[in-house]
Amino acid sequence: MVSTLKWWESAVIYQIYPRSFNDSNGDGIGDLPGITERLPYIADLGVDAIWISPFFKSPQRDFGYDVSDYCDIHPEYGTLADFDTMIKRTHELGLKLMIDIVPAHCSDQHPWFEESRQSRDNPKADWFHWVDPKPDGSAPTNWLSFFGGRAWTWEPRRQQYYLHNFLAQQPNLNHANPAVQAAFVDVAKFWFDRGVDGFRLDAVHTINADAAPYADNLANPSFVPGALPQQQQPFFRQLHDSAQLNQPSIQRFSEAYRQCADSYEGDRFLMGEVHGDDARKVSQTFTAEGRLHATYNFNLLAWDGLSVSEMRSVISEAVEAFNDSGRLCFAFSNHDVPRSATRQLGALGLDPSQQQAMQLLLLKLESCLIGSTCIYQGEELALPDVRDIPVEQMQDPWGIEFAPAFLGRDTCRTPMVWRAAAPNGGFSSAASTWLPVAKSHLARAGLDEAERADSVYRHFADFLGWRKSQPALVSANSITNIGGDEHTLSFERISDAQTLRCHFNFKTLAATFEEL
Numbered sequence: 001m002v003s004t005l006k007w008w009e010s011a012v013i014y015q016i017y018p019r020s021f022n023d024s025n026g027d028g029i030g031d032l033p034g035i036t037e038r039l040p041y042i043a044d045l046g047v048d049a050i051w052i053s054p055f056f057k058s059p060q061r062d063f064g065y066d067v068s069d070y071c072d073i074h075p076e077y078g079t080l081a082d083f084d085t086m087i088k089r090t091h092e093l094g095l096k097l098m099i100d101i102v103p104a105h106c107s108d109q110h111p112w113f114e115e116s117r118q119s120r121d122n123p124k125a126d127w128f129h130w131v132d133p134k135p136d137g138s139a140p141t142n143w144l145s146f147f148g149g150r151a152w153t154w155e156p157r158r159q160q161y162y163l164h165n166f167l168a169q170q171p172n173l174n175h176a177n178p179a180v181q182a183a184f185v186d187v188a189k190f191w192f193d194r195g196v197d198g199f200r201l202d203a204v205h206t207i208n209a210d211a212a213p214y215a216d217n218l219a220n221p222s223f224v225p226g227a228l229p230q231q232q233q234p235f236f237r238q239l240h241d242s243a244q245l246n247q248p249s250i251q252r253f254s255e256a257y258r259q260c261a262d263s264y265e266g267d268r269f270l271m272g273e274v275h276g277d278d279a280r281k282v283s284q285t286f287t288a289e290g291r292l293h294a295t296y297n298f299n300l301l302a303w304d305g306l307s308v309s310e311m312r313s314v315i316s317e318a319v320e321a322f323n324d325s326g327r328l329c330f331a332f333s334n335h336d337v338p339r340s341a342t343r344q345l346g347a348l349g350l351d352p353s354q355q356q357a358m359q360l361l362l363l364k365l366e367s368c369l370i371g372s373t374c375i376y377q378g379e380e381l382a383l384p385d386v387r388d389i390p391v392e393q394m395q396d397p398w399g400i401e402f403a404p405a406f407l408g409r410d411t412c413r414t415p416m417v418w419r420a421a422a423p424n425g426g427f428s429s430a431a432s433t434w435l436p437v438a439k440s441h442l443a444r445a446g447l448d449e450a451e452r453a454d455s456v457y458r459h460f461a462d463f464l465g466w467r468k469s470q471p472a473l474v475s476a477n478s479i480t481n482i483g484g485d486e487h488t489l490s491f492e493r494i495s496d497a498q499t500l501r502c503h504f505n506f507k508t509l510a511a512t513f514e515e516l
Contacts, residue, residue: 007096008198008269008293009326010474011048011372012464017335018055018077019063020415020435021377023428030415030427032078036086038418039093041450045380045457046464049096051200053335055083059109061169062397064100065202066107070187087195096197098269103184103253104206105170112183113171117155117162127180128171129163129208130155142216143244144235148401151244165206165244167397175209176249181256188260198269200296201257205274205282209249218242233402241277246285254291261293269293271329271372280321287327294327294371301337305347308506312489315369316482326371326477332362333376339412342385348506356382357509360456364463364511368493368502370477377416378441381449382456385411386438395435414438417445470513472500492516 022034032055042050054064055077064074073079090097106113116124131140131152139152139161145168152161153168163172173180188199217238240246254272261268273296276282283295299314300306306314322328332340341359345351350358359382366373389410391403399408414435417425420442424433449455467473476495484490487507493500501514 004475005326005477006267007048008267008271008372009477011096012046012367012467013049013051013098013329013372013374014042014045014047015331015334015374015376016050016052017377017413018052020413020427022416022418023430023433026429027076028428028430028433029076031076032073032082032086036082036089038446039086039089039095041446043093043095044450045461046468047095047375049098049197050090051098051374052100054100054102054202059107059169061107061167063395065102066105066167066170067102068107068109068111070101070106070184071190084194091195096269097195098198098200098271099191099196100202101184101187101191101199102202103173103175104203104208105164105166105172108169108171112173118157120158120160126177127174129174129212130158130160131163131212131214132160140212141214141243142238143214144217144238146233146235147398148233148235163208165203165208172206172208175207175253176211181253184253185256185260188257192260192264192268196268197266198261198271199257201270201272201292204250204254204272204286204292205246205276207250207253208244208247209252210247215243217244239277241282246274246276246282251285251288251291254286258291258293271296280317283328284321287325294329296329296331296374300330300332300366301334302347303337303343305340305343305345307347308484308486308489311365312482312484315479315489315491319370319479319482323370323480324476324478328371329374330366330369330371331374331376332366333379333412334374335376335413336409337412339376339383339385340379341382342387350506350509354509355384356456358382358506360459361504361506361509361511363456363460365489365504367464367467368473368491370479370493376412378446380457380460381441381444381446383438383441383444386414386440387411389414389436393436410435414441417441418447420445420448470500471495471497 019030021030022038023030024033056067057069057072057074058064058066087097112124112127115122116127139150143151145151147166164170220237220239223237261270270292271294272286272292274282274286275298286292286295341355394400394410396408396410415427415433415437419426424437425442449457472493472495478494480492482491488505490503499516501516503512
């Protein structure tokens, strides 16, 4: 059936982490031609779009989230010609293509920062947040970096501190400067002109657009020491929306990007990754009229998983704020958290023999919620998280900082496997790969599972085919009568043509649907 919604309002989006997806040239690193080669696998699954994590030129300190050129491809991933080939093939297969834009910070090797750090009077001098020290020489505020340590680093050439919410090699851009905003609009135009259908805007809540002076963050009165990553990091002892993050002036960026997107045909989509002390309020602010179309919802991505009751609470809170809209995107997994097939197993009190059935149920659940949903590569195979990566082979700077107590994000970023019998699971012909291929994944290799009738891939593909024929799921974003008990979750999706009762049983691991 033909949906009355814009494509992004009910899309199932497949997230690709390019470094780990498919290696076409045997260097042990995934690349754009490798993605092109596997596009039929993604299209056959029945999703509506793909989102590719960063592939821009970068020193790879944070694997692409430290950009040194927003309008070119990192050589390990290919060329602009490879990108053009990939997007052409994506559209031929009926898929939309989204890419990651990193607007809050760039690499310290970006020409903008290399110029800015030289002096206080060069043309890029105020493109970043440069602040004088306190009289005693200490940092301007108590702000902390998410990756550990202070959010301020000293630059002796300017005799000032610069701001970085993540690595010191990821300086935050000064979005209070109109020239910075204009530069990012030019970046958007560059990729829209190449045919990109939308952007996932990385950590948009960490844009700093307020001008100095800066205030200290307040203490977090709800902080309780506990497990990593959150409860053992000083970062989480502070309330960040009080000063450091979610600054009101960020919305000038949102409005400029929306104006740019709306100037193009084809319903170009802007989805912001946001977080905050009050996540619902933050999402509402970012998706107000004339700003981003949707925000990427973190509430199903709890590091230790969620019980059924907690899932129901998350959905109820989202519906209270966003019912009858496509302004939210849900996800159970991504490149920053442990895989849901492992994370949720313990949270739901299930055993490993139930892993695949549970994962299929999670995929069906998120695909029935209002708005869009993102499926992270490997979820359609029920791949488990990889917890046995030797410390000396870890790549994630966050994990390396806190190892061995905390394993970081490498556990969900190991290479995809395609054929169990092939070297490196068919990911690469290289002698070694950038992260080790997980032996535990070989029994669920992608192309093998796509050919097996009873696989999670095949069952999910069948479900997505059925979903496209249900008006309540693809022609409206109305949800009501959310209920259930400690093992079950149910709700009704409603359109003018259909009312569909959706019931998910996490004891029997079965989903049922009834047309009312």
